[in-house]
Amino acid sequence: MVRALYRWRTAAADLGHADQCLVLDRHRAGADILSRHPGGREIERRRKLYVGDRQPVSVRGKTAIVVDDGIATGSTIKAAVEALRQQGPDKIIIAVPTTSTDAYAMLDPMADEFVALMIPEDFRAVGQWYEDFAQTSDAEVSNLLKRARER
Numbered sequence: 001m002v003r004a005l006y007r008w009r010t011a012a013a014d015l016g017h018a019d020q021c022l023v024l025d026r027h028r029a030g031a032d033i034l035s036r037h038p039g040g041r042e043i044e045r046r047r048k049l050y051v052g053d054r055q056p057v058s059v060r061g062k063t064a065i066v067v068d069d070g071i072a073t074g075s076t077i078k079a080a081v082e083a084l085r086q087q088g089p090d091k092i093i094i095a096v097p098t099t100s101t102d103a104y105a106m107l108d109p110m111a112d113e114f115v116a117l118m119i120p121e122d123f124r125a126v127g128q129w130y131e132d133f134a135q136t137s138d139a140e141v142s143n144l145l146k147r148a149r150e151r
Contacts, residue, residue, distance in 0.1 A: 043076075049138055050145055059089040066111075068096045069133075070126030074103030081110045098129045 064084050071077055077094060084092055091112040099107075099116045100123040108114045118129065127133035 059087045063091040064089040065093045070096050071099035071103040072126055074106050
């Protein structure tokens with residue numbers, strides 16, 4: 001099982017060169033695509049909470065990495081990748097610890113690279129592959145993002 005230290009909502013990755021690197025989570029996908037996504041309102045609420053009024057980092061000409069805690073159906077990652085493609089990145093990488101075989105088959109052709117630690121045949125849910133799959137609170141995510149910006 002994968003032991004989760006940070007969930008997909010925790011985008012506070014210290015890459016050392018924030019102006020040269022970009023880590024995207026599914027909250028950064030385009031509003032036009034998310035408005036059609038079933039969870040679009042919640043994603044937009046979290047985006048506003050976590051990002052606030054800060055301008056998004058441009059992905060044009062860069063490598064965009066879409067990170068998730070795992071992929072069951074793939075619908076949210078699909079929306080994120082479609083939105084990113086419209087913004088002109090050089091490369092899109094999907095990186096997850098686990099995914100279903102169906103989601104992998106659907107998403108692999110959409111990404112330039114798809115990194116998954118496990119693609120189990122008996123995949124039923126993302127949480128089955130974690131020792132601890134507790135939710136990360138909005139307050140914890142906000143605090144981690146603040147700390148990452150201060151570095």
